[in-house]
Structure formats: structure tokens, C-alpha cells
Amino acid sequence: xxxxxxxxxxxVKGWKKLxxxxxxxxxGRFLIEGFHLVEEALKxxxxxxxxxxxxxxxxxxxxxxNENDIxxxxxxxxKEISETETPQGIAAVCAIPAPPSMTTLxxxxxxxxxxxxxxxxxxxxxxxxxxxxxxxxxxxxxxDLFNSKVIRASQGSxxxxxxxxxxxxEWVEKLKExxxxxxxxxxxxxxxxxxxxPQPAFALIVGNEGEGVQSELLEGSDQNIYIPIYxxxxxxxxxxxxxxxxxxxxx
Amino acid sequence: xxxxxxxxxxxVKGWKKLxxxxxxxxxGRFLIEGFHLVEEALKxxxxxxxxxxxxxxxxxxxxxxNENDIxxxxxxxxKEISETETPQGIAAVCAIPAPPSMTTLxxxxxxxxxxxxxxxxxxxxxxxxxxxxxxxxxxxxxxDLFNSKVIRASQGSxxxxxxxxxxxxEWVEKLKExxxxxxxxxxxxxxxxxxxxPQPAFALIVGNEGEGVQSELLEGSDQNIYIPIYxxxxxxxxxxxxxxxxxxxxx
Numbered sequence: 388x389x390x391x392x393x394x395x396x397x398x399v400k401g402w403k404k405l406x407x408x409x410x411x412x413x414x415g416r417f418l419i420e421g422f423h424l425v426e427e428a429l430k431x432x433x434x435x436x437x438x439x440x441x442x443x444x445x446x447x448x449x450x451x452x453n454e455n456d457i458x459x460x461x462x463x464x465x466k467e468i469s470e471t472e473t474p475q476g477i478a479a480v481c482a483i484p485a486p487p488s489m490t491t492l493x494x495x496x497x498x499x500x501x502x503x504x505x506x507x508x509x510x511x512x513x514x515x516x517x518x519x520x521x522x523x524x525x526x527x528x529x530x531d532l533f534n535s536k537v538i539r540a541s542q543g544s545x546x547x548x549x550x551x552x553x554x555x556x557e558w559v560e561k562l563k564e565x566x567x568x569x570x571x572x573x574x575x576x577x578x579x580x581x582x583x584x585p586q587p588a589f590a591l592i593v594g595n596e597g598e599g600v601q602s603e604l605l606e607g608s609d610q611n612i613y614i615p616i617y618x619x620x621x622x623x624x625x626x627x628x629x630x631x632x633x634x635x636x637x638x
Numbered sequence: 639x640x641x642x643x644x645x646x647x648x649x650v651k652g653w654k655k656l657x658x659x660x661x662x663x664x665x666g667r668f669l670i671e672g673f674h675l676v677e678e679a680l681k682x683x684x685x686x687x688x689x690x691x692x693x694x695x696x697x698x699x700x701x702x703x704n705e706n707d708i709x710x711x712x713x714x715x716x717k718e719i720s721e722t723e724t725p726q727g728i729a730a731v732c733a734i735p736a737p738p739s740m741t742t743l744x745x746x747x748x749x750x751x752x753x754x755x756x757x758x759x760x761x762x763x764x765x766x767x768x769x770x771x772x773x774x775x776x777x778x779x780x781x782d783l784f785n786s787k788v789i790r791a792s793q794g795s796x797x798x799x800x801x802x803x804x805x806x807x808e809w810v811e812k813l814k815e816x817x818x819x820x821x822x823x824x825x826x827x828x829x830x831x832x833x834x835x836p837q838p839a840f841a842l843i844v845g846n847e848g849e850g851v852q853s854e855l856l857e858g859s860d861q862n863i864y865i866p867i868y869x870x871x872x873x874x875x876x877x878x879x880x881x882x883x884x885x886x887x888x889x
Contacts, residue, residue, distance in 0.1 A: 506757070510875045519868025540875075547870040614885070617770025619798040623881065624761045624791075630878035631885045634865065 388454060392461040399460075402439075402468045402480060408531040415483050417533035418468065421475040426450065427543025434482040441465055444476040470535045483533060487522070487549035492565055493588055494521030497633065498555050500594040500601055501528035502625060507596065508532070509540025510626040516544035518633040523548055526555035555592065559607045562590045570636070571600050571608035572628065580612040580631075585638025593629050639705060643712040650711075653690075653719045653731060659782040666734050668784035669719065672726040677701065678794025685733040692716055695727040721786045734784060738773070738800035743816055744839055745772030748884065749806050751845040751852055752779035753876060758847065759783070760791025761877035767795035769884040774799055777806035806843065810858045813841045821887070822851050822859035823879065831863040831882075836889020844880050 391399060404410030405418045416436065419428060428435055429450055438457045446452060465474050497515045502508050508530055515523050525532055532552065538545050559569050569590045570583065592608060594600030605611055614628055623631070642650060655661030656669045667687065670679060679686055680701055689708045697703060716725050748766045753759050759781055766774050776783055783803065789796050810820050820841045821834065843859065845851030856862055865879055874882070 510878060513871050514874060514878050516869040516871040517865075517867045517874050542871065542873075544869075544871045614768075616768045617888070618767040618795075620764050620767040620793065620795045622793075623765060623768050624877065626875065627761060627765050627878055627881035630874065630882050634882045634886075637868070 388457055388459055390459045391464055394461075394463050394467045396464070399464050399467060405468075405480070406470060406535070408534070411483065411531070411533050416480050417483055417538070418470075418478060418480060418535060419538055420469055420471055420478045420535070421539075422447070422477055424538065424543055425477055425479050427546050428479065428481060431543075431546035433546050434484065436480045436482055438477065438479045439465060439468070440477045471539075486551055492561065493567070495586075495588060495633075495637065496520060496522050496524060496562065496567075496590040497629065498524045498526065498558060498569075498590055498592040498604075499529050500526045500555055500592055500604060501598070502594070503530055503596055505530045505534045505536035506540045507624070507626045508534075509537040509542075509545070511593070511629050512537070512541045512548055512550060513544040514626060514630045514633060516541075516548045518630075518637055520548070520633065523550045524555065524558050525550055525552045526558075527552075555604055556607065559590070559592070559604060563607075563609070568610070569608045570632075571605040571611040572613065572632070573599060573605050573611040574613050574622075576605075577611035577613045579615055580635055583610065583612060583636070586636055589636055591629070591632055591636060593625055593632075596625055639708055639710055641710045642715055645712075645714050645718045647715070650715050650718060656719075656731070657721060657786070659785070662734065662782070662784050667731050668734055668789070669721075669729060669731060669786060670789055671720055671722055671729045671786070672790075673698070673728055675789065675794055676728055676730045678797050679730065679732060682794075682797035684797050685735065687731045687733055689728065689730045690716060690719070691728045722790075737802055743812065744818070746837075746839060746884075746888065747771060747773050747775060747813065747818075747841040748880065749775045749777065749809060749820075749841055749843040749855075750780050751777045751806055751843055751855060752849070753845070754781055754847055756781045756785045756787035757791045758875070758877045759785075760788040760793075760796070762844070762880050763788070763792040763799055763801060764795040765877060765881045765884060767792075767799045769881075769888055771799070771884065774801045775806065775809050776801055776803045777809075778803075806855055807858065810841070810843070810855060814858075814860070819861070820859045821883075822856040822862040823864060823883070824850060824856050824862040825864050825873075827856075828862035828864045830866055831886055834861065834863060834887070837887055840887055842880070842883055842887060844876055844883075847876055 411417050567588045571592045662668050818839045822843045
């Protein structure tokens with residue numbers, strides 16, 4: 388098995404570049420960390436280029452891994468490429484997949500408009516997966532899909548859920564052409580979500596933590612909805628709001 | 639106005655101790671940071687002992703603050719006591735309030751069992767506030783209520799929402815004595831939440847990120863419920879699940 392001990396190794400330097408969006412886009416690769424995420428990637432038959440682990444790491448017997456795809460690294464090297472405070476002794480380099488195609492374009496969709504917090508994006512992808520959505524569309528201006536915090540908060544759902552990056556304006560048009568109702572979320576000129584019936588096919592647009600969904604999208608939607616606030620909180624966290632609305636609309 | 643420039647000042651050292659639970663419990667005080675949280679504390683007439691701000695900080699005109707309650711500090715001092723990467727030029731020391739009393743004990747309650755992530759706890763308190771809950775009971779083994787990340791994620795709801803720290807076992811008994819139905823959350827021996835009718839009074843127990851609600855509480859509840867997973871995610875984030883269930887049970 389190949390072995391790398393020095394943090395000055397050129398490959399190690401290359402992996403560290405995957406911490407930034409620029410580095411990931413250039414290399415067409417991203418990093419994942421920890422047993423749970425590597426296992427989810429394996430189960431989903433995701434293209435794992437190499438598994439990095441220390442000599443002490445024991446792989447679960449159920450994992451089908453080719454020895455040639457493993458590099459043994461020193462704890463120092465693992466720490467160098469890790470973005471968590473307590474690395475779990477295992478990481479992997481994955482290829483960024485080709486964008487999923489959505490040729491059928493029917494079903495239930497979550498559209499994410501300029502959400503900034505990677506934990507929120509990851510949690511929303513996990514929630515869309517749990518709610519059985521057909522796909523997620525990540526609009527321009529949202530945080531990068533392969534950001535390590537997005538992947539971690541998705542708890543592996545990023546490997547199961549088709550996530551498309553694209554222009555939400557174009558997506559709303561395409562969905563409406565196919566007679567899929569598009570619901571924006573807004574506190575003004577909107578109905579309480581309970582005024583809507585659950586839907587076999589729909590698209591829900593949720594937006595930026597501070598500003599919400601951009602007005603151009605709200606104007607293009609079929610109807611805008613809000614979640615009533617009964618207490619003194621000003622709003623709900625966007626991932627929590629997404630969960631309430633997806634499970635309600637799903638019916 | 640009083641002024642502190644040196645990070646070696648004894649008061650500064652005292653405030654830094656509020657970063658730990660031990661320090662907060664000993665001093666009976668906690669720290670908040672940023673305009674939004676200080677404003678929420680002021681609006682809620684919370685006991686703010688002192689506001690710490692730099693010379694450059696401009697207070698909003700609407701704030702009613704006594705000059706004697708302000709200390710001007712150097713950016714170095716503010717950075718020293720801050721727990722965020724980009725301090726906003728303002729912080730405050732608040733007194734830990736006396737636990738809210740729940741003499742009426744009727745209404746809608748969220749019971750939190752050993753949740754570990756401070757962001758989750760804060761988001762759950764914010765969600766309970768938005769959903770108009772009567773109170774939140776934070777069981778033993780959950781992360782500390784006055785942890786700065788809990789306060790930040792609560793977006794100020796910690797100042798509005800009665801949050802009691804106590805034994806959940808005792809609480810479940812008390813609630814049942816008053817004929818308030820108690821719902822546990824569990825993936826086994828449970829019904830889908832949609833099988834339950836919305837309730838004018840109820841208590842919902844949500845649990846630890848990995849282990850869920852402890853079995854003693856599940857055995858003591860009136861009924862246990864789960865949220866169906868339609869996709870390949872193993873579970874929902876606990877704060878998202880809390881939102882779905884509170885808004886459903888609220889009706």
C-alpha cells in the first residue's frame with residue numbers, strides 16, 4: 388500500500404487545495420471526512436478516488452474497498468488535510484460528479500435561493516432527501532455544494548439526492564411550462580401555508596437567511612406562502628421552515 | 639464613561655471566564671454579542687449589567703441605555719472576550735435570570751433530552767418561540783443554555799421564551815398528572831405523527847442527535863410518534879424534526 392508521511396508531500400499540498408471552492412473546481416474533486424460519510428459515499432457507489440487513513444485505522448469488514456485505492460498517511464498528514472478539530476482517522480478524495488440530468492422534470496422540488504450558511508444548505512438537502520423530494524436546485528449565490536460543512540450537515544444525503552446548480556429564474560419558467568405549481572416563501576403578499584392543499588407535484592423556493600427569496604422569483608411564482616409566527620421570534624431558521632413546508636406540501 | 643484598554647485588566651479576565659459553563663455558573667452571568675442580541679435583551683427588559691463597546695460603535699437612537707451601564711473598550715479587549723471570528727463592536731454582560739416558574743402548568747411544551755449541539759438547542763428554542771409554545775424544559779445532559787452558540791442560534795428567543803432546566807422524568811410525571819398528553823419521539827414502537835390529532839395542550843419530547851429520547855422517557859410517555867422518511871436519509875436533524883412536529887401538533 389502506498390504511504391505518505393510528510394505534510395510537505397506534493398499530493399498532500401494538492402489535497403489541501405480542495406478546502407477552497409476554487410481548488411475544488413479546478414481539480415474536479417472534493418474531500419470528505421469520517422467513517423459515516425465515506426461509508427455513505429461507498430454505498431451510493433460514488434466515485435471515490437482515494438481513501439486516506441492512518442495505520443491505526445480499522446476499516447469496517449463490510450466495506451468493499453480495493454487496496455490500491457488506499458493511501459496510508461501519518462496522523463500529521465491527516466490533520467493537515469482535515470477541516471474538523473478532531474479528525475476520525477479517515478478521509479477520502481471524491482470526484483465531483485457530472486450534474487444530474489432532469490429530463491423527466493416531474494415530481495417535487497426544493498429550490499434554494501442564495502442561502503449562505505453551509506450548515507443550513509446541508510441540513511436542507513438532508514431534509515429534502517428525508518421528505519422524498521425528486522431533486523434540489525441550488526441557485527446562483529448560494530454557498531458551494533462541495534463545501535465540507537455542507538457535506539457534513541447533509542449527513543451523506545449529498546450522495547443520494549440529485550442536486551442541480553443552475554439559474555432559479557430559468558427553473559421556475561421550466562417548471563411552470565410543465566404545469567408544476569411553484570410556491571415562493573415570503574412574509575408579505577402571501578398566504579399561510581395551511582391555506583394550500585398538499586400537492587403531488589410542486590416546487591418550493593426558500594431563500595437567503597436575512598433577505599428571503601429575491602423579488603424576481605416571488606413575482607414569477609404561482610403563489611407565495613408563509614409560516615405563521617405565534618410567539619415573539621421574528622422568523623424561523625430556513626432549514627426548519629423548509630422541513631415544515633416540505634412535509635406539509637408532501638401531504 | 640468608564641474605559642478599559644488593556645486585555646490584562648482584571649474585569650476583562652473576569653468576562654473571559656464567562657466562556658465556560660463553570661465560569662458562568664460561578665458568576666451568575668453570561669455574555670452576549672452583536673447588535674441584534676443586545677437589542678433583543680433590551681426589548682425583553684432583560685437585566686443587562688454592562689454594555690461593552692468600542693469608541694467607533696454607534697448605538698441605535700431607539701435604544702434606551704443608561705450611560706453608566708456602558709464601558710468603552712479597545713478593539714483588542716472586545717476581541718479578547720468575543721467568541722465569534724468577526725466581533726461586531728458590541729457585547730454585553732447579562733445576569734442569569736431566576737428560573738421561570740411554571741405554576742399554571744397548562745399549555746404546550748417542548749422537552750429537550752440530552753441534545754448536544756448548541757446550534758440545535760438554540761434553533762429549537764427559536765422554533766418553540768415561533769410556534770407559540772408555553773415553555774421549554776431543558777433536561778439534564780443537554781448543552782448549557784447560556785453557551786454563546788445556543789444564544790446566537792436562538793436569535794434572541796432565549797430572552798422571550800421561558801426555558802426551565804430540570805429533570806424530564808419528573809416533568810413527564812407532573813404533566814401527566816395534569817392530563818396533558820406527552821408525546822415521545824422514537825423510530826420504533828411509534829405511530830406516524832399524522833395519526834395524532836393536533837392538540838390544544840401537549841408536551842413533545844425530542845432527544846439526543848445520535849441516540850434519540852432515552853427509553854425511560856419513552857416508556858413514561860402517553861404515545862410515541864415518528865416522522866416518516868420517504869427517501870434515503872437515515873433521519874432528520876433534531877431541530878428540523880422539532881419544527882415539523884410542533885407546527886403539526888399546534889394545528
